[in-house]
Amino acid sequence: MATITVLDHPLLRHKLTLLRDKETPTGKFRQVAREISLLMAYEVTRDLPLQEIDIETPLEPMRADYLLGKKLCIVSILRAGNGILEGMLDLVPSARVGHIGLYRDPATLQPVQYYLKLPSDIADRLVILVDPMLATGHSAAAAASRLRQAGVTAMKFVCLLAAPEGIAAFTGAHPDVPVFTGAIDRELDSHGYIRPGLGDAGDRFYGTR
Ligand SMILES: O=P(O)(O)OC[C@H]1O[C@H](OP(=O)(O)OP(=O)(O)O)[C@H](O)[C@@H]1O
Ligand SMILES: O=c1cc[nH]c(=O)[nH]1
Numbered sequence: 495m496a497t498i499t500v501l502d503h504p505l506l507r508h509k510l511t512l513l514r515d516k517e518t519p520t521g522k523f524r525q526v527a528r529e530i531s532l533l534m535a536y537e538v539t540r541d542l543p544l545q546e547i548d549i550e551t552p553l554e555p556m557r558a559d560y561l562l563g564k565k566l567c568i569v570s571i572l573r574a575g576n577g578i579l580e581g582m583l584d585l586v587p588s589a590r591v592g593h594i595g596l597y598r599d600p601a602t603l604q605p606v607q608y609y610l611k612l613p614s615d616i617a618d619r620l621v622i623l624v625d626p627m628l629a630t631g632h633s634a635a636a637a638a639s640r641l642r643q644a645g646v647t648a649m650k651f652v653c654l655l656a657a658p659e660g661i662a663a664f665t666g667a668h669p670d671v672p673v674f675t676g677a678i679d680r681e682l683d684s685h686g687y688i689r690p691g692l693g694d695a696g697d698r699f700y701g702t703r
């Protein structure tokens with residue numbers, strides 16, 4: 495059963511508005527996306543298991559919480575996923591990182607893979623797959639399938655914006671992967687762009703248009 499979580503914290507909603515605004519320049523866009531990603535990392539790691547360990551404070555011994563659960567791996571769908579990755583690493587700097595290079599063929603809207611580099615022990619890790627946009631859902635679904643082939647069993651998907659069509663396609667293909675998004679927008683247009691959306695995420699991150 496698929497779970498979709500819309501992260502509707504006021505700070506996040508405010509910052510998403512800045513990303514959507516076409517007047518927001520590249521540098522500001524990158525900075526705000528990094529801040530949002532940190533907030534999203536906070537939410538998506540909320541259920542990480544804790545164990546108690548023995549430590550000594552300067553004043554006395556104590557049993558204290560410590561993350562001893564499954565280790566993390568953040569996987570970025572290139573290019574635009576890297577804009578999310580950076581903020582997440584601010585919060586969990588010891589996480590391993592994988593990259594899947596995908597671009598969406600503008601004619602068919604199907605993803606084309608051009609790069610793959612994953613940690614060798616990724617099957618033993620909890621994977622947080624990141625891409626700002628879940629539009630048709632084909633890119634994220636292909637990336638999740640590739641991770642499954644690599645042996646990943648525990649995975650979450652994080653995006654900034656999702657279209658209803660993308661949620662349906664992704665959760666249809668991967669019903670066991672929880673989706674975390676900043677917002678669910680109205681629809682896809684005839685070119686597969688999310689409306690109202692924020693435009694082409696890669697171009698906005700890197701100023702390539
Ligand atoms: O859900 P989908 O319809 O597959 O679309 C979403 C994909 O489109 C964008 O990537 P793009 O192909 O523009 O590549 P880029 O990140 O290199 O710009 C975005 O970052 C997603 O990966
Ligand atoms: O709206 C969209 C759809 C796909 N990819 C983007 O970058 N933006």
Ligand SMILES: [Mg+2]
Binds near residue numbers: 574694695696
């Ligand atoms: Mg793009």
